[in-house]
Amino acid sequence: MKNLTQAYEFALPRIDGPTCIAQAWAKTPVSLSFMDKTRLKNKIQTLLKKRNAVIVAHYYVDGDIQDLALDTGGFVGDSLEMARFGRDHPAQILVVAGVRFMGETSKILSPHKRVLMPDLEASCSLDLGCPATEFNRFCDRHSDRTVVVYANTSAAVKARADWMVTSSCALAIVHQLHQQGEKILWAPDRHLGRYIHDQTGADMLIWDGTCIVHNEFKARELDLLCQQHPFAKVLVHPESPAEVIAMADVVGSTSAMIKAVIDGNAQEYIIATDQGILHRMRQLAPTKTLIEAPTAGQSATCKSCANCPWMAMNGLTHLSNCLQNLSGDINIEESLRIKASHCIERMLTFTQNNSKLLAQAQHGFIKNIGAA
Numbered sequence: 289m290k291n292l293t294q295a296y297e298f299a300l301p302r303i304d305g306p307t308c309i310a311q312a313w314a315k316t317p318v319s320l321s322f323m324d325k326t327r328l329k330n331k332i333q334t335l336l337k338k339r340n341a342v343i344v345a346h347y348y349v350d351g352d353i354q355d356l357a358l359d360t361g362g363f364v365g366d367s368l369e370m371a372r373f374g375r376d377h378p379a380q381i382l383v384v385a386g387v388r389f390m391g392e393t394s395k396i397l398s399p400h401k402r403v404l405m406p407d408l409e410a411s412c413s414l415d416l417g418c419p420a421t422e423f424n425r426f427c428d429r430h431s432d433r434t435v436v437v438y439a440n441t442s443a444a445v446k447a448r449a450d451w452m453v454t455s456s457c458a459l460a461i462v463h464q465l466h467q468q469g470e471k472i473l474w475a476p477d478r479h480l481g482r483y484i485h486d487q488t489g490a491d492m493l494i495w496d497g498t499c500i501v502h503n504e505f506k507a508r509e510l511d512l513l514c515q516q517h518p519f520a521k522v523l524v525h526p527e528s529p530a531e532v533i534a535m536a537d538v539v540g541s542t543s544a545m546i547k548a549v550i551d552g553n554a555q556e557y558i559i560a561t562d563q564g565i566l567h568r569m570r571q572l573a574p575t576k577t578l579i580e581a582p583t584a585g586q587s588a589t590c591k592s593c594a595n596c597p598w599m600a601m602n603g604l605t606h607l608s609n610c611l612q613n614l615s616g617d618i619n620i621e622e623s624l625r626i627k628a629s630h631c632i633e634r635m636l637t638f639t640q641n642n643s644k645l646l647a648q649a650q651h652g653f654i655k656n657i658g659a660a
């Protein structure tokens with residue numbers, strides 16, 4: 289592949305997927321009875337008012353938390369939308385239901401607000417797989433390149449970056465940088481990096497990280513599923529392997545996938561992203577049939593599932609506790625926060641001023657969908 293270099297010197301032996309999952313699963317909140325859920329939701333609603341707080345949730349968290357966020361004037365969205373909402377909302381406390389980098393991004397953009405998270409150990413394999421020390425060394429060795437990092441990184445990694453991107457704007461931003469003749473150092477998701485490279489032709493040096501959820505989608509099994517559902521449209525998040533992306537009718541961010549289900553004129557959709565998104569998709573497109581893309585091979589004895597173990601750590605009990613005790617604070621040292629803010633502000637300014645280019649890039653994501 290011309291212009292594409294993968295940074296294998298920083299492959300990821302330091303985190304072992306199954307070990308991470310086992311540790312995180314152990315912390316997944318216990319199931320609650322209907323009565324307990326109702327009691328906790330009422331308590332959280334009262335606390336939100338008392339504390340002048342608002343819930344900012346990601347599409348991958350538990351459906352009860354998504355509903356509670358919307359019912360109480362909060363927000364459910366992708367990481368770019370979450371960052372914008374948290375920055376612009378007048379509440380003095382943001383309760384970020386998602387994973388740690390999302391809480392950090394909120395704090396970076398809203399330093400005068402308290403940012404609380406139900407569980408501060410809710411992380412992300414992409415963030416864990418890109419430690420700042422190694423990343424800085426990597427950047428030092430390739431100082432001629434413009435550093436573009438995905439949102440799924442620590443504040444310390446963002447502090448080294450020229451640009452932060454999310455999956456909803458990455459293509460447009462890298463396209464523009466490529467048009468300006470810049471060579472890119474990309475981190476940390478290698479599948480998304482490769483996809484952007486293939487779409488833009490940009491010269492990209494790519495860190496070797498993956499999302500433990502999207503990396504599990506299987507092309508062969510997806511092909512078999514498509515044969516069973518010949519009229520289904522296939523929606524794929526670009527953190528998935530290239531051979532899965534190649535089978536997609538739509539490749540895009542979580543918000544783009546939801547829009548594709550709402551607007552599409554097909555009846556059936558195969559969804560290759562975390563299953564948490566199905567909750568919102570079913571609410572917004574109740575007449576459509578949604579099918580989860582396969583994450584395990586046919587002969588597998590252990591069936592994996594598309595459910596992020598860190599997103600699953602967000603439960604109603606923890607959410608209630610963090611509001612009750614004002615615990616789970618995200619704190620970032622001020623000089624680091626200022627450094628990390630530059631790449632995020634740059635992205636926000638770009639997305640605000642380049643709606644046409646973003647729409648063109650989005651159009652590039654969407655293939656053969658037949659919007660209604």
Ligand code: SF4
Nearest residue numbers: 412413499500501596
């Ligand atoms: S789904 Fe993947 S990218 Fe998202 S938080 Fe979980 S591990 Fe990270």
